[in-house]
Amino acid sequence: MNKIYISALAVLSFLIGSCSGGLAPEPENKVLLLQVDYLTNSFEAGKELAFENPATTFSVQTEYTEPGDFGSIRLIYEELNETIFFGTIHWMGLGERLYPETLLPKDSFDHVLTNDYITPVNGFEDVFNPSGTTYDYTVPWTAIQGLVLVRSYLESNPESQVRVFLYTPSVGVGDPADWDWIFIIKN
Template identity: 45%
Template structure:
């Protein structure tokens, strides 16, 4: 009798869990919530070649503001981009005078080949929808004063993740960050744009 009672309790519990799972999976969109995500897409400064990226997950928040913590390189410096509303890093990297810093967060990025592509490129947002995240004034940097938005966007506009993010959050701004790990006698061939999108 005890075994039968335990079996019935187990079946009732299992059935309740199954019903909860089905209720979560079948919503208005017939899909689970995607969560609060930000994607970093790395684009070579000189060639505008997409080099890979990383999708990051954060605590839930509808807003997205990027601020930075910058330590200028006397010899060694660094910069951290912070998702202000949740107080978590989005990017961090070293900056070396007459040398070469490296990205420290995320620790790695996924290779370009791992990103699915689409046949119909995503339309480029208006130039006013791009936000430059920079410690330098555009007037004093040739790479910031004459940004080739078309070339940068064309390098990522055929990625499925870009379509997904722009579809789920079409009003969001597209953040652009130029990472310069080498400065002073730094080589622009070492520099990269990061296109940053929030879903």
């Protein structure tokens, strides 16, 4: 009887031990992209991007092609040379966000249960603003500051600056109803 228990215990130990090494650890280097409607300042969608390679700093490089008819905006995580946003811009038309291909809807994001209000300690950095317009980023920020992931990112990287830009896929006689704030937060 003891041999059966010992054999069963040995088999169970083997199975548990062989399974534990098969799971890859989750990447720790992440960037959160959140989309807020320009006109209503309502949170619409977002995506958490994960990167295999670590980086001790976070810089956003902008590649902008001015829309004569068709243009684009690409944001690159400079230290890793990884695209974090790419969208087209059409003069007298409507461009589209091509990367990330999809965003998770707002109901995929949990909210904190408290009523406190937080802002990034080092404020906001506008990573793309060809018109040089001065914006009050705290208005659209209000829509996302209570998200659990936002709080988690700011807690893990308290000295970070939140990156933001206004994505305008329609310009010329563009329709502001097509425009969105894109917030970028590094963990």
